Amino acid sequence: MSILSQLDTPVFKAEGIPKIDPQTFRLKVWGLMEGERDFSLPDLKQMPFTRLDARLTSVSGWSVRAKWDGVLWQDFVKNINLMPQAKYVTFTSVGGYDTGIPLHELNERVMLVWAVDGEPLERQYGGPLRLLVPHLWGYKSCKWLNDIEFHQEERGGFWEDRGYTRSGIIEPGMTLDINTRTERPIKGGGEVTEF
Numbered sequence: 001m002s003i004l005s006q007l008d009t010p011v012f013k014a015e016g017i018p019k020i021d022p023q024t025f026r027l028k029v030w031g032l033m034e035g036e037r038d039f040s041l042p043d044l045k046q047m048p049f050t051r052l053d054a055r056l057t058s059v060s061g062w063s064v065r066a067k068w069d070g071v072l073w074q075d076f077v078k079n080i081n082l083m084p085q086a087k088y089v090t091f092t093s094v095g096g097y098d099t100g101i102p103l104h105e106l107n108e109r110v111m112l113v114w115a116v117d118g119e120p121l122e123r124q125y126g127g128p129l130r131l132l133v134p135h136l137w138g139y140k141s142c143k144w145l146n147d148i149e150f151h152q153e154e155r156g157g158f159w160e161d162r163g164y165t166r167s168g169i170i171e172p173g174m175t176l177d178i179n180t181r182t183e184r185p186i187k188g189g190g191e192v193t194e195f
């Protein structure tokens with residue numbers, strides 16, 4: 001059991017929990033780039049490995065700290081030749097949930113995650129592969145990642161089209177810290193690092 005399930009971290013699934021075979025899974029990458037690429041899990045696991053201690057913080061009022069295992073976005077994207085017009089990135093799940101992030105917002109702590117503290121990423125938490133964007137609201141951290149598209153103009157996304165901000169910037173307020181089950185104030189404006 002991963003720390004996420006031990007802590008009873010909420011499971012959000014706008015589209016239901018898909019069943020994905022990790023053996024045949026391919027992450028598709030396309031759009032304003034040279035060619036079209038797909039990556040198997042072993043392909044991703046050959047890239048530089050990172051364990052990142054970071055929080056996932058939901059606009060719905062909770063935040064969880066864990067050690068996330070995977071490849072940093074900056075290491076992953078080195079494998080792709082982007083066209084200069086590529087300015088936005090849309091992440092889409094197997095079930096069609098999507099979210100968009102400007103390319104320049106994908107900072108050095110964004111990662112593609114397949115495990116949590118050495119435990120495989122469980123299905124309900126986005127396994128086999130999810131995105132983690134610690135400095136933006138959790139709806140940017142697309143679970144069950146199926147494809148990544150590079151494009152020029154800003155678009156919406158599943159929650160962005162239902163009233164949440166396109167920027168996803170974490171706002172000041174109170175949050176339930178899942179690790180300690182206490183309500184804590186957050187200053188917002190970036191990753192929650194105060195606890």
Ligand SMILES: Nc1nc2c(c(=O)[nH]1)N[C@H]1C(S)=C(S)[C@@H](COP(=O)(O)O)O[C@H]1N2
Binds near residue numbers: 012014125
């Ligand atoms: N595919 C997909 N990814 C998703 C969601 C979703 O419904 N479907 N919910 C998002 C929201 S709102 C949050 S807060 C986090 C929650 O992650 P968790 O379910 O692993 O706790 O996943 C995000 N990624």
Ligand SMILES: [Mo]
Binds near residue numbers: 057059137139
């Ligand atoms: Mo969320």
